[in-house]
Amino acid sequence: MAKNNSPHKTTARNHRQSRTKFTEDQLNILIKAFNQTPYPGDATKEKLALEINTEESRIQIWFQNRRARHQVQKRSKPEKHLEASQDQDHPEEKIHGRADRRCRTSYTSSQLHTLITAFTKNPYPGINSREQLAKEIGVPESRVQIWFQNRRSRFYVQKKGELDEPLEQK
DNA sequence: TTGCTAACCTAATCACCTC
DNA sequence: GAGGTGATTAGGTTAGCAA
Numbered sequence A: 001m002a003k004n005n006s007p008h009k010t011t012a013r014n015h016r017q018s019r020t021k022f023t024e025d026q027l028n029i030l031i032k033a034f035n036q037t038p039y040p041g042d043a044t045k046e047k048l049a050l051e052i053n054t055e056e057s058r059i060q061i062w063f064q065n066r067r068a069r070h071q072v073q074k075r076s077k078p079e080k081h082l083e084a085s086q087d088q089d090h091p092e093e094k095i096h097g098r099a100d101r102r103c104r105t106s107y108t109s110s111q112l113h114t115l116i117t118a119f120t121k122n123p124y125p126g127i128n129s130r131e132q133l134a135k136e137i138g139v140p141e142s143r144v145q146i147w148f149q150n151r152r153s154r155f156y157v158q159k160k161g162e163l164d165e166p167l168e169q170k
Numbered sequence B: 001t002t003g004c005t006a007a008c009c010t011a012a013t014c015a016c017c018t019c
Numbered sequence C: 001g002a003g004g005t006g007a008t009t010a011g012g013t014t015a016g017c018a019a
Helices: A025-038 A042-052 A058-074 A092-101 A109-121 A125-139 A140-170
Strands: none
Touching: A025 A092, A025 A125, A042 A109, A058 A140, A092 A109, A109 A140, A125 A140
């Protein structure tokens, strides 16, 4: 599936967010939460963020990575997994998680104008640019990151469509 | 140098809103 | 319903850091 084959991938990593180092206590809390549900809802993520004093976006990333590693381990050792897992695939949590989605952010035309202008200058803003943009339009940095992800995706799909068009006409 | 893992990416999909 | 778009997911890559 996803490959980092973008021509922008070098600029994308100019300014990453600095690596978070979770303490043992923080990890214990996260692992416990993961065992309860690998698909926490927005409220749970907020609660965890407060509990371990970090940003909600860090919680989201941690759960993403944890699920990924969990899947890899499951494939390599189907009978015996991570220490963290009681593991029944938690389908019900997944459904519950969806019910507890973050509220949809609706951007004003001026916010969108700012974002689009930034996107045309650089579709892969680093952490500093994202934070600056977030401050400027008054939304969390994580929302700016999501907006750029979606924008890039749809931009590539659109471009691909434009390239395919002449072939279809033939 | 290597293994682990946070940060980040794309692609697909879901969910909600507007027309 | 269709189209647009924000949110979430899986699964892959990149890069920082400890051993």
